[in-house]
Amino acid sequence: MPLALYLLALAVFAMGTSEFMLAGLLPDIAGDLGVTVGAAGTLTSAFAVGMVVGAPLMAALARxxxxxxxxxxxxxxxxxxxxxxxxTSSFPVLFATRVVSALANAGFLAVALTAAAALVPPGRKGRALAVLLSGTTLATIAGVPGGSVLGTLLGWRAAFWAVAALCLPAALGILTGVPAGRVRQETAGGPALRAEFAQLTRAPLxxxxxxxxxVNAATFAGFTxxxxxxxxxxxxxxxxxPVALVLFGAGSFxxxxxxxRLADRRPGLVVAVGGPLLLTGWPALALLAEKPAALLALVFVQGALSFALGATLITRVLYEAAAAPTLAGAYATAALNTGAVVGPLIAAATLTTATGVLGPLWASGILVAVALLVALPSRTATTPGPSTEAVR
Structure with missing residues (x-):
């Protein structure tokens, strides 16, 4: 894998740390800025919505x-x-910075996903995506706990400074390691922006x-x-x-x-094996929640299965959007973050039911079941490389 991929993964690590660490900092932010914890929680929603909206918007802008x-x-x-x-000492200003951060993160991921695929031979998109997404999984293992500890010791502002500092070596790496001019060269004579958006009318995509x-909604429903x-x-x-969160992160990595290693050539194997196991794992986690050893072991397994299946399916988005070279990454980013928004909302609704705190785990299982039912009648998720329809 090219060095540039690992430099991009470093930036993804910094951005993933920012996205996930906020949950542990909300009480301190609320107390410092004089707002309720509920109000502080809107910072998370603002970031997630900004990611969904910002992915195609920023990709089109940077085209x-x-x-x-x-x-x-x-x-x-x-x-x-x-x-x-x-x-800042103003909550509205902090809220605005989360929106700006989300737009920047969305734009970065949209371009980086497309760049990662372009840096490797056509049949290795899955491996390139795995390297890029390893930044997110490492954020859950090291970045999020580290941010939480830093916030506890030095205050939430120190965690924000740490994320900003992490971006600097990533920026230097991008400046020295990513080839210049790639977008202009690839889009010259390529499809018009309208034609790229028109790809969204294709059923396989x-x-x-x-x-x-x-699948990402199921992941975030249980994880959150x-x-x-x-x-x-x-x-x-x-x-x-934090031990459980680190185990989930280690599993995801x-x-x-x-x-x-399988998403390009054997996606069907990942879906056929990983899908049913993931579907079984969420209810098993709910049923065995009172047994700590089983709970912690299953947390690791569910992290591994969730990200294996999720990464494979997102790789399929890149293949299916091959005719939209500058927006393919935006479509993948939008899919990921739509799940990240919807999953916790569905999970939160189950907390007031008879299932209580175990409700989100059952919700995750239902979401995976729906995904498998959608995948069952098609070959979109199981065909190596671009689908037949995509290359016609």
Whole structure:
């Protein structure tokens, strides 16, 4: 894999850390800025919605830019937004910085996903995507707990400064490691922007996006509300929560790594084996929640299966959107983050039912079941390389 891919993954690590670490900082932010915890929680929603809306918007805006300039600009904007957030005493300003950060993150991922696919031979998109997404999985293993610890020791503002600082070596790496001018060269004589958006009328692409969104919704539904399961039914202390989160992150890293070797040539194997196992795992996690050893083991397994299947399906989006070279990454980013928005909302609704804190785990299982039903009648998720329809 090219060095540039690992440099892009470093930026993804910084951005993933920012996206996930906020949950542990909300009480401090609320107290410092004089707002309720509920109001502070809107910072998370603002980021997620900004990611969904920003992916196609930013990709379209950056379509005529040199790829290196676009990636560098998005990274520096993300860093600057966190620097402003770290010094402000105004909640509206902090809210605005989260929106700007989300737009920059969405634009970066949209361009980076397309760039990663372009840096490798056509049959290795899955492995390239695995390297890129490893930045996100490593953020859940090291970045999020690290941000939480830093926030506890030095305050939430220190965590924001740390994210801004992480962007600087990533920006330097992009400047020195990513080829310049790639977008202009590839789009010269290529499809018009309207033709790229028209790809959204193709059923295989929409199906691939829907599958990726459903699996990611299941992942975030269970992951977001894992803490109350650990401290509730499992009967473990609060300090076991970061342990469980790290186990989920470690599993996700393992899953992405394995999927990267199979997503291009054997996607059917990942879906056929990983799908039913993932479907079984979420209810098993709910039923065995009172057994701490089983709970922690299943958390690792579900992290691995969730990201293996999710990464494979998102790779399918890139293949199905091959005729939209500058927006393919935006479509993949939109699918991922639609799941990240919808999943926790569905999971939150189950908390008031008879299932209580175990409701999100059952919701995750239902979402995976729906995904498998959608995938069943088609070959979109199981055909190696571009689908037959995509290359006609």
């Amino acid at each position: 005529s830019w040199p790829r290196r300039a676009a990636l560098l600009g998005f990274t520096l904007t993300f860093a600057a937004a966190h620097a402003v957030g770290a010094v 929409l199906r691939a996006m829907l599958l990726g969104a459903l 509300f894992l803490a109350p399961v650990v401290t509730g039914p499992a009967g473990l202390g609060a300090w076991w929560v 393992a899953g992405v790594t394995v999927a990267g």
